[in-house]
Amino acid sequence: MTTATQPVSQTLTAQQRRALLRPISPPSLGTAIGIVAFVAVVAWAATGTDLSVQRLVKGIPNIIRFIIDLWPPERDYWTKMYPAIRTTLQMAVMGTFLSVILAFPIGLLAAKNTAPHAAIYQVTRFFLNVVRAVPSLVWAIVIVAAIGFGPFAGVLALGVGGLGTLGKLYAEAIEAISPRPVEALCATGSPSLSVFSFAVLPQALPLLVSYTLLDFEANIRVATILGIVGAGGIGFELQASFSLFRFHQVLTIILEIIIMVTIIDRLSAFVRSRIT
Numbered sequence: 526m527t528t529a530t531q532p533v534s535q536t537l538t539a540q541q542r543r544a545l546l547r548p549i550s551p552p553s554l555g556t557a558i559g560i561v562a563f564v565a566v567v568a569w570a571a572t573g574t575d576l577s578v579q580r581l582v583k584g585i586p587n588i589i590r591f592i593i594d595l596w597p598p599e600r601d602y603w604t605k606m607y608p609a610i611r612t613t614l615q616m617a618v619m620g621t622f623l624s625v626i627l628a629f630p631i632g633l634l635a636a637k638n639t640a641p642h643a644a645i646y647q648v649t650r651f652f653l654n655v656v657r658a659v660p661s662l663v664w665a666i667v668i669v670a671a672i673g674f675g676p677f678a679g680v681l682a683l684g685v686g687g688l689g690t691l692g693k694l695y696a697e698a699i700e701a702i703s704p705r706p707v708e709a710l711c712a713t714g715s716p717s718l719s720v721f722s723f724a725v726l727p728q729a730l731p732l733l734v735s736y737t738l739l740d741f742e743a744n745i746r747v748a749t750i751l752g753i754v755g756a757g758g759i760g761f762e763l764q765a766s767f768s769l770f771r772f773h774q775v776l777t778i779i780l781e782i783i784i785m786v787t788i789i790d791r792l793s794a795f796v797r798s799r800i801t
Contacts, residue, residue: 591772594772595772595773595775595776595779596773596776597773597776598773598776598777598780599771599773599774599776599777600777602773602774602777602778603777603781606759606762606777606778606781609752609758609759609761609762610758610759610781610785612676612757612758612759613745613748613749613752613758613759613760613785614745614785615676616676616679616680616683616744616748616751616756616757616758617683617741617744617745617747617748618741619680619683619684620679620680620681620682620683620684620686620687620744620748621683621687621737621740621741621744622684623680623681623683623684623685623687624683624684624686624687624688624690624691624740624744625691625737627684627685627688627692628687628688628691628692628695629695629733631649631652631653631688631692631695632691632692632693632694632695632696632698632699633695633696633699634646634649635649635650635653635692635693635695635696636695636696636697636699636700637700638699638700638702638704638707638725639699639721639725649692650696653688653689653692653693653696654689655689656685656686656688656689656692657689657690657693658689659686659689660686661682661683661685661686661687661747661750661751662682662747662750662751662754664681664682664685664686665678665679665682665751665754665755665756666754668681668682668685669682669754669755669756674755674756674757675755675756675757676756676757676758678751678755678756678757679748679751679752679756679757679758682751682756683744683747683748683751686747687740687743687744690740691736691737691740694732694736694740695729695733695736698729698732698733698736699725699729701729701732702724702725702728702729703728706723706724706728707720707724707725709724710723710724731800734796734797734800735797735800738793738796738797739793739797741789741793742786742789742790742793745785745786745789746786748760749763749782752764759778759781759782762778763775763778763779763782766778
């Protein structure tokens with residue numbers, strides 16, 4: 526049995542048709558001010574950064590020439606990079622693990638609904654802002670200068686650098702939970718540990734795991750950069766090949782980095798899709 530469907534024009538009310546046919550109304554005063562402010566900020570930023578289309582156009586041939594000089598990749602160099610790739614992955618894993626260990630308790634103190642006192646909440650938030658303001662690359666430079674070259678310095682830099690980001694994300698995830706299960710358990714006289722284990726953690730866990738995986742993806746990329754300043758891994762090999770003008774090796778390393786990052790990204794996306 527089929528039913529006749531009316532044309533879309535007949536299903537619309539008169540008010541809806543007038544709304545569709547109404548010309549674009551001029552923006553309100555607040556919207557106009559916002560647009561002008563946005564344009565002014567963009568113009569200010571462009572002026573301060575010496576934005577020049579002419580320089581970009583002149584530089585395009587040099588970029589193309591450099592890409593041509595990279596080709597082809599050095600085939601015999603592929604397997605030689607496996608130890609460096611392994612070190613980079615190990616740095617990312619241990620750096621993420623260290624970030625989680627440090628960020629989880631601090632995230633509890635930085636969340637309004639789990640912080641024991643408002644003063645502790647404010648101090649912890651300020652501490653996370655301070656840590657997050659310093660890039661992982663700067664932490665790596667400081668740590669390499671303190672303890673020497675090697676992947677251990679990269680692990681510490683990733684761990685400390687990720688503390689600020691993960692701590693804030695963990696706090697946001699904990700603050701976003703529904704208060705009703707917490708209130709229900711508190712009303713029954715359950716101890717704080719039980720309230721946290723059965724009301725807070727189960728709600729926040731999917732977001733916590735998702736944020737951790739995103740941080741791990743970022744650490745794969747950052748670990749490559751940290752190697753350039755002496756933290757080991759494939760970034761160190763990339764810097765060495767650049768310094769020796771071995772551009773075919775540079776292309777090989779870049780391709781291996783792309784493959785590694787793509788695989789990690791797809792695996793992480795799969796895991797996140799299963800838990801959220």
